[in-house]
Amino acid sequence: MIRVRFEGAGNGAAQEVQAPPGARLLEVAQNAGQPLEGTCEGQMACSTCHVIVASEDFERLPPASDDEEDMLDLAMGAVRTSRLACQIILTEALDGLTVRMPPAHRDMQGR
Numbered sequence: 001m002i003r004v005r006f007e008g009a010g011n012g013a014a015q016e017v018q019a020p021p022g023a024r025l026l027e028v029a030q031n032a033g034q035p036l037e038g039t040c041e042g043q044m045a046c047s048t049c050h051v052i053v054a055s056e057d058f059e060r061l062p063p064a065s066d067d068e069e070d071m072l073d074l075a076m077g078a079v080r081t082s083r084l085a086c087q088i089i090l091t092e093a094l095d096g097l098t099v100r101m102p103p104a105h106r107d108m109q110g111r
Helices: 025-031 066-072
Strands: 002-007 014-019 050-053 082-084 097-100
Touching: 002 025, 014 025, 025 097, 066 082
Parallel strands: 002 097
Antiparallel strands: 002 014, 050 082, 050 097
């Protein structure tokens, strides 16, 4: 199992979960009750699953595609270590990954 630590925006509470290798970070986060919308259901047509990867973990991720970079340009509060959770597939190399929820996000479903 792969350990993932979710941190809330600002001083929000942290939550550590475990997921099987091959799981998509978006689904892991949603199953854990994290506030990631994922409006496009992982089709990379929105930025509602934007997360901020801990700087010490960022280099362990495969590089973002040009399409992902374009979507991140639309994400509120994007920083150098921002990624779309729908594009992160958990592998053994990512065990212990820490991601932070951004301080704001686009609410595409009007919740």
